[in-house]
Amino acid sequence: MLNWLQRLGRGALDNFAGLGRASLFLGHTLSGLPSVLAHPRRVIAQLHSIGVLSLVIILVAGLAVGMVLGLQMYNTLVDFGAEASLGPAIALTLVRELGPVVAALLFAGRAGSALTAEIGLMKASEQLSGMEMMAVDPMLRIVAPRFIAGVLALPLLSAIFSAVGVLGGYFVGVGLLGVDDGAFWSQMQSRVDFYDDVLNGVIKSVVFGIIVSWVALFQGYDTVPTTEGVSRSTTRTVVYASLAVLGLDFILTALMFRDV
Amino acid sequence: MSEMTGSSETLVQVRGLKFSYGRRVIFDGVDMDFLRGKVTTIMGPSGTGKTTMLRMIGGQLRPDSGQVHVDGQSVPELSRRQLFELRKKMGMMFQTGALFTSMSVFDNVAFPVREHTNLPEQLIRDLVLMKLEAVGLRGAHKLMPAELSGGMARRVALARAIALDPLMIMYDEPFTGQDPITVGVIMQLIRKINDTLGLTSIIVSHDVAEVSAISDYIYLISNGKVIGHGAPSQLAASGSGWVTQFMHGQPDGPVPFHYPAPDYATDLLDGAGHE
Ligand SMILES: Nc1ncnc2c1ncn2[C@@H]1O[C@H](COP(=O)(O)OP(=O)(O)OP(=O)(O)O)[C@@H](O)[C@H]1O
Numbered sequence: 201m202l203n204w205l206q207r208l209g210r211g212a213l214d215n216f217a218g219l220g221r222a223s224l225f226l227g228h229t230l231s232g233l234p235s236v237l238a239h240p241r242r243v244i245a246q247l248h249s250i251g252v253l254s255l256v257i258i259l260v261a262g263l264a265v266g267m268v269l270g271l272q273m274y275n276t277l278v279d280f281g282a283e284a285s286l287g288p289a290i291a292l293t294l295v296r297e298l299g300p301v302v303a304a305l306l307f308a309g310r311a312g313s314a315l316t317a318e319i320g321l322m323k324a325s326e327q328l329s330g331m332e333m334m335a336v337d338p339m340l341r342i343v344a345p346r347f348i349a350g351v352l353a354l355p356l357l358s359a360i361f362s363a364v365g366v367l368g369g370y371f372v373g374v375g376l377l378g379v380d381d382g383a384f385w386s387q388m389q390s391r392v393d394f395y396d397d398v399l400n401g402v403i404k405s406v407v408f409g410i411i412v413s414w415v416a417l418f419q420g421y422d423t424v425p426t427t428e429g430v431s432r433s434t435t436r437t438v439v440y441a442s443l444a445v446l447g448l449d450f451i452l453t454a455l456m457f458r459d460v
Numbered sequence: 461m462s463e464m465t466g467s468s469e470t471l472v473q474v475r476g477l478k479f480s481y482g483r484r485v486i487f488d489g490v491d492m493d494f495l496r497g498k499v500t501t502i503m504g505p506s507g508t509g510k511t512t513m514l515r516m517i518g519g520q521l522r523p524d525s526g527q528v529h530v531d532g533q534s535v536p537e538l539s540r541r542q543l544f545e546l547r548k549k550m551g552m553m554f555q556t557g558a559l560f561t562s563m564s565v566f567d568n569v570a571f572p573v574r575e576h577t578n579l580p581e582q583l584i585r586d587l588v589l590m591k592l593e594a595v596g597l598r599g600a601h602k603l604m605p606a607e608l609s610g611g612m613a614r615r616v617a618l619a620r621a622i623a624l625d626p627l628m629i630m631y632d633e634p635f636t637g638q639d640p641i642t643v644g645v646i647m648q649l650i651r652k653i654n655d656t657l658g659l660t661s662i663i664v665s666h667d668v669a670e671v672s673a674i675s676d677y678i679y680l681i682s683n684g685k686v687i688g689h690g691a692p693s694q695l696a697a698s699g700s701g702w703v704t705q706f707m708h709g710q711p712d713g714p715v716p717f718h719y720p721a722p723d724y725a726t727d728l729l730d731g732a733g734h735e
């Protein structure tokens with residue numbers, strides 16, 4: 201019993217200590233932003249590698265999700281004779297919800313875990329230590345550019361996800377199931393609002409970008425510098441980042457779409 | 461202050477250094493001097509804190525008490541910015557080489573130069589090729605670290621460590637795990653670079669023969685204390701049990717072979733109680 205309490209206490213303390221370190225880490229990363237802006241090329245290079253990592257899976261998943269949405273929503277809407285609303289239904293689901301969330305989950309699994317592994321291995325092989333001894337701050341040189349790149353990349357990837365999803369829904373709805381082509385697009389145009397829907401979706405994906413990049417980079421930087429430590433941190437990145445995205449999504453949705 | 465900074469002959473001065481990892485005491489009052497222009501070696505069994513000492517000198521770890529002065533500056537008291545300024549004058553070759561795996565040999569050596577100077581790319585190219593030539597690897601500048609042997613990786617790390625013409629260079633176990641020819645090459649390089657560039661070298665090692673051949677001065681540490689120091693010939697002739705054990709490679713003696721542990725019998729009996 202005492203043992204159990206002790207373990208619980210130790211676990212709680214460890215978690216708080218970890219949270220403290222993570223906050224300091226974020227602060228340190230943010231303090232590096234000016235230096236990153238002075239070297240935009242570093243961000244662009246990271247943006248490229250992160251984008252390339254995630255693009256294929258985002259395209260494929262976006263298309264698949266859009267096609268499934270087309271099928272499912274058509275089946276419901278057709279009962280009410282409202283299949284002309286298929287366009288806005290698909291677009292709203294994607295732009296408000298599935299685009300930011302699914303893209304963030306895929307991003308955490310693909311790019312997030314890769315970032316953790318990269319930084320963790322740099323730590324385990326003393327590359328970060330070596331950099332410090334060369335009077336170069338790895339927080340500024342390695343972490344900060346990746347953070348910015350991650351925060352910029354996710355909204356772009358979410359947008360691509362949503363766009364490809366709409367196309368997928370269009371193929372199924374208009375191409376296979378015979379929904380009217382003109383109605384599909386014109387209804388979508390009139391019912392999707394730029395501020396309420398598109399912008400809120402973008403805000404969501406920016407928040408998710410911050411969270412996923414933060415978790416991934418922190419887990420890499422804070423890793424136990426052994427092979428096993430790195431593999432555990434990589435797993436943790438995917439789990440923590442995914443849970444954080446889902447939890448935050450609920451909160452953000454509640455705040456954003458109260459009276460829409 | 462002026463007294464603490466030591467004579468201008470001494471580049472690095474360690475006084476009364478104490479440090480522990482948690483409850484494990486690593487240093488318990490260590491004094492050392494590293495003279496300018498000399499090759500000084502820290503020797504000691506595995507796990508005595510040789511790497512830790514280099515990290516103290518480089519300011520990556522702070523002592524619990526005691527002083528570390530480098531070039532007249534008290535390292536533990538420096539701000540982050542001052543520390544980084546000081547580190548530009550230090551080169552370090554890590555135990556594993558610590559090359560950036562995502563960069564070619566050329567870019568690895570160019571890295572500190574690009575970070576700390578605004579030299580045009582043409583000049584950087586000449587400079588990097590010169591440093592690589594000094595370690596005999598100019599021909600390998602296009603290779604990636606994964607394509608290098610362990611010995612080559614260390615030589616590249618050496619070229620990178622001297623890229624900014626530092627005042628001093630620290631080598632962490634430069635010979636471990638190398639074939640005899642590579643060991644010979646690295647030994648010659650350390651001595652040659654020290655003498656031609658006029659810098660100060662600190663080596664951490666437990667390879668007695670190699671180190672005796674190239675060092676001007678040796679510190680032997682064990683159990684948190686300096687147990688002997690002097691020129692290699694003095695140490696080899698020393699009458700002290702500790703020093704003899706180490707210099708002549710005897711497995712047991714005053715230096716214990718075991719990591720500190722509770723009594724063996726108690727430990728075994730305790731283990732039985734757990735199941
Ligand atoms: N981060 C750490 N946390 C706790 N203990 C540590 C840590 N790093 C090192 N130690 C302990 O400090 C001691 C000294 O480590 P150090 O790496 O300086 O040894 P070393 O003399 O360089 O050994 P080797 O010759 O094997 O490289 C070791 O006994 C090790 O167990």
Ligand SMILES: [Mg+2]
Nearest residue numbers: 510511555632
């Ligand atoms: Mg060591």
